[in-house]
Amino acid sequence: xxxxxxxxxxxxxxxxxxxxxxxxxxxxxxxxxxxxxxxxxxxxxxxxxxxxxxxxxxxxxxxxxxxxxxxxxxxxxxxxxxxxxxxxxxxxxxxxxxxxxxxxxxxxxxxxxxxxxxxxxxxxxxxxxxxxxxxxxxxxxxxxxxxxxxxxxxxxxxxxxxxxxxxxxxxxxxxxxxxxxxxxxxxxxxxxxxxxxxxxxxxxxxxxxxxxxxxxxxxxxxxxxxxxxxxxxxxxxxxxxxxxxxxxxxxxxxxxxxxxxxxxxxxxxxxxxxxxxxxxxx
Amino acid sequence: xxxxxxxxxxxxxxxxxxxxxxxxxxxxxxxxxxxxxxxxxxxxxxxxxxxxxxxxxxxxxxxxxxxxxxxxxxxxxxxxxxxxxxxxxxxxxxxxxxxxxxxxxxxxxxxxxxxxxxxxxxxxxxxxxxxxxxxxxxxxxxxxxxxxxxxxxxxxxxxxxxxxxxxxxxxxxxxxxxxxxxxxxxxxxxxxxxxxxxxxxxxxxxxxxxxxxxxxxxxxxxxxxxxxxxxxxxxxxxxxxxxxxxxxxxxxxxxxxxxxxxxxxxxxxxxxxxxxxxxxxxxxxxxxxxxxxxxxxxxxxxxxxxxxxxxxxxxxxxxxxxxxxxxxxxxxxxxxxxxxxxxxxxxx
Numbered sequence: 319x320x321x322x323x324x325x326x327x328x329x330x331x332x333x334x335x336x337x338x339x340x341x342x343x344x345x346x347x348x349x350x351x352x353x354x355x356x357x358x359x360x361x362x363x364x365x366x367x368x369x370x371x372x373x374x375x376x377x378x379x380x381x382x383x384x385x386x387x388x389x390x391x392x393x394x395x396x397x398x399x400x401x402x403x404x405x406x407x408x409x410x411x412x413x414x415x416x417x418x419x420x421x422x423x424x425x426x427x428x429x430x431x432x433x434x435x436x437x438x439x440x441x442x443x444x445x446x447x448x449x450x451x452x453x454x455x456x457x458x459x460x461x462x463x464x465x466x467x468x469x470x471x472x473x474x475x476x477x478x479x480x481x482x483x484x485x486x487x488x489x490x491x492x493x494x495x496x497x498x499x500x501x502x503x504x505x506x507x508x509x510x511x512x513x514x515x516x517x518x519x520x521x522x523x524x525x526x527x528x529x530x531x532x533x534x535x536x537x538x539x540x541x542x543x544x545x546x547x548x549x550x551x552x553x554x555x556x557x558x559x560x561x562x563x564x565x566x567x568x569x570x571x572x573x574x575x576x577x578x579x580x581x582x583x584x585x586x587x588x589x590x591x592x593x594x595x596x597x598x599x600x
Numbered sequence: 601x602x603x604x605x606x607x608x609x610x611x612x613x614x615x616x617x618x619x620x621x622x623x624x625x626x627x628x629x630x631x632x633x634x635x636x637x638x639x640x641x642x643x644x645x646x647x648x649x650x651x652x653x654x655x656x657x658x659x660x661x662x663x664x665x666x667x668x669x670x671x672x673x674x675x676x677x678x679x680x681x682x683x684x685x686x687x688x689x690x691x692x693x694x695x696x697x698x699x700x701x702x703x704x705x706x707x708x709x710x711x712x713x714x715x716x717x718x719x720x721x722x723x724x725x726x727x728x729x730x731x732x733x734x735x736x737x738x739x740x741x742x743x744x745x746x747x748x749x750x751x752x753x754x755x756x757x758x759x760x761x762x763x764x765x766x767x768x769x770x771x772x773x774x775x776x777x778x779x780x781x782x783x784x785x786x787x788x789x790x791x792x793x794x795x796x797x798x799x800x801x802x803x804x805x806x807x808x809x810x811x812x813x814x815x816x817x818x819x820x821x822x823x824x825x826x827x828x829x830x831x832x833x834x835x836x837x838x839x840x841x842x843x844x845x846x847x848x849x850x851x852x853x854x855x856x857x858x859x860x861x862x863x864x865x866x867x868x869x870x871x872x873x874x875x876x877x878x879x880x881x882x883x884x885x886x887x888x889x890x891x892x893x894x895x896x897x898x899x900x901x902x903x904x905x906x907x908x909x910x911x912x913x914x915x916x917x918x919x920x921x922x923x924x925x926x927x928x929x930x931x932x933x934x935x936x937x938x939x940x941x942x943x944x945x946x947x948x
Contacts, residue, residue, distance in 0.1 A: 489684060489686065491682045491683075491684055491685075491686035492686055492688065494651075494653050494673075494680070494682070494686065495680070495682065495686040495687075495688070495747075497652075497653065497672070497673045497674060498651065498652075498653075498673045498674060498678065498679065498680050498700070499674070499699050499700035499703055499747075500674035500700055500703035500704050501674075501699075501703050505703065509688075509699070510688055510690070513690040514689065514690055
């Protein structure tokens, strides 16, 4: 909206700037804290400027870890988190594409029932079914494995729903043209349907990667070994409330590191997002 | 040889609706057959059954002597052009045309040769690397036809391919389709609801109504001797004047040699002439209600004196009778058509 008064021109910017400040300031403080030594932080006189221990703190965080609370270098935790987030995101996309394909393009008995069953799982996130799911994973001897960490989180209706909605907008004539061109169902799926859904896949990847990366409760339950810890669990463990001293500079460095991959994914995939929104391929 | 023979083909949908009620049709090798009819007459369903996109509920469809009822679309050796083109949006024009050949395992250099040849014929060479969305409607239509001709199929199927184009382009493409089909001599089945398109393209014109074939034959045969009331009203623009004549006749209408009983009299607007001193086998009087001048000819709409039946008269050149005047027109016996109002069949 174009306003005649300069004040009204300025007001929205002020509001936006305030909002950004509220979000960004704690992140900035965390970053500053990750560049000072423990003593400076704990005596309560940490300045708001970047300190001299940046390289040292990050090196220790990534390759050595804290001296007491977690016995694992954060680099390894990041790797665990990355594997978990990637497997969850890609697994969800793969299974959802296939199930949406089945529901939209094949006439089989109880097709709509199948769809509604998938739909109902929207109401059953891991947190709701945590006890039975844990029992199953434990019985399958999948505790402390990546399979146990990811498979229960892969089954989800959200992506199936999204792809179903997208597939329904693909004109029937494309299927018919494929049939006449001699492409069977799987060839149609890989040659036509998947390339057309690429922007939806990108959107789903961003959402599901962040969902996977931020998992807390499930990894906390499933993993006991230090080598299987994810970074989100790591942060929690670093902040000790008992007699030991929290190594705040390392906890803060870990927090910053934990933030990076999701930010990176959003920044990198945003281009595909926008491209998908501007030029719809249909 | 690649003829198409349909015998007693029926389509019954799951809900019990019978879309095609027993159609028998023979399309000779190299013939251009046009199916025309109002929407919902079953023409598209019939085409889709030939393509294999709809199952055939009864009867047989044979392409080149082989019954194809149970054969997959890809194995029927047909190619189809869709109304909305149905190009693969993510593939370049080249790949759109090559896709069907690749799926059949055609050697690469042959695919290349065939695609380039088709692109040359259809004048889409400059766009081979473009995506369909960067093309205009007419260019997309050409690519869709290219996709059909590279396959060198036994039969081309066209499902209202020109409906999405503007009027000017439609006429241009109509001529090109005709030329292309003449050159390739491929048996073709073409579905349209536009009777002008049907008349100009067809070797064999098939008029369908309510799931049945009303009449099939050469376009001018249908124009000159419509077999039923429906065909009489459907073929020709403006449509034929159809006047229901009771046995006792109508005031304001004189007819020599009237058949006995109740009949429907048909006379085309272009066969009526303003009656001066000329004698005519049919003469009728009507009141002018509207005049449409389109330049080369003038359409005069009026109501028949006797029962108010609408009459359309086509006058060559510019005529402008005042509204409300009574006009006396005539026609010669050779141009009159008579139909039975009960069976709607042609009499004699």
